[in-house]
Amino acid sequence: MKSGHGTLTYGGFTIHYALYGKGSPLLCLHGLNLDGRMFAGKNMKELFPDRMIVALDLPGYGRSNFIPGAGVLEIGKLIDQVADKLGLNQFELCGFCLGGIFALDYAIRNPDRLSRLYLIETMIYLPWWMTLCNTPFFRVLYQKFSHNKLCLALLELAPALKGLAKLQSLKLTSRLWNNQVNSFYIDMMKEYQKIDHIQRSRAVSCETMLIFSDQSFKMIRKTNYGLQAAIRHSTLYRLPNGGHFSPISGSSSLRTVMNVCRRSR
DSSP: OOOOEEEEEEETTTEEEEEEEESEEEEEEOOOOOGGGGSSSHHHHHHSTTTTEEEEOOOOOOOOOTTTOHHHHHHHHHHHHHHHHHSSSEEEEEETTHHHHEEEEEHHHHHTTTEEEEESSOSOOGGGGGGGGGGGHHHHHHHHHHHHHHOOOOOOSSGGTTTTHHHHTTOOOOOOOHHHHHHHHHHHHHHHHHHHHHHHTTTOOEEEEEEETTOHHHHHHHHHHHHHHOOHHHHHEEEOOOTTHHHHHHOOOHHHHHHHHHHHH
């Protein structure tokens, strides 16, 4: 397989994915209000230097059509379809934040198909302020301040938001906050957190690497410690002094994780 782009059709909707690098394939799922381009960054390439990253644009993001009414099961079917198209009977799967929820659910439902699972900054328990992101008012604020350097510098004073300014400068986020798509996924996450996912996670049988920043959101730390206790073959990697966006935007502590990941392959 060569680097490039590909598409598949699901229920009449077009779903896009991109291929980065060389090596055995690693399917990757991005976070909220992002797209597959986040895996084209330097940090992700260094974390998986001997992998061909297959970066899926989730429905409604990047070049993928929005699929109204889709749920966690539909995302799992998209993962299956991409893997089948690439001829992968067993493969590795990686998810960041929102993508980590879908990657985890897929691993629970398909224990025999995954050889390894990477969950980066995965958050299942939602903080109260996430409900504010569903409002039109938040969209106005996002449009007004998301590319304001002073505003971003002030936001970075919050430890959990370290790396946000650099992420914006790399233009990895949408220029607009899409209320229809983002609200759809936030509502989906609200429903998912009602499930006893810790108990369900005991069904994950593949080696699992849990990567998170120790200054990230409280709910991310809670999620990762809970998953570590539930998943038998799991290892927890904390990035010291990093916020939620550090794994994407740059963190020297990623080098430790990179070395461990390489040795474990």
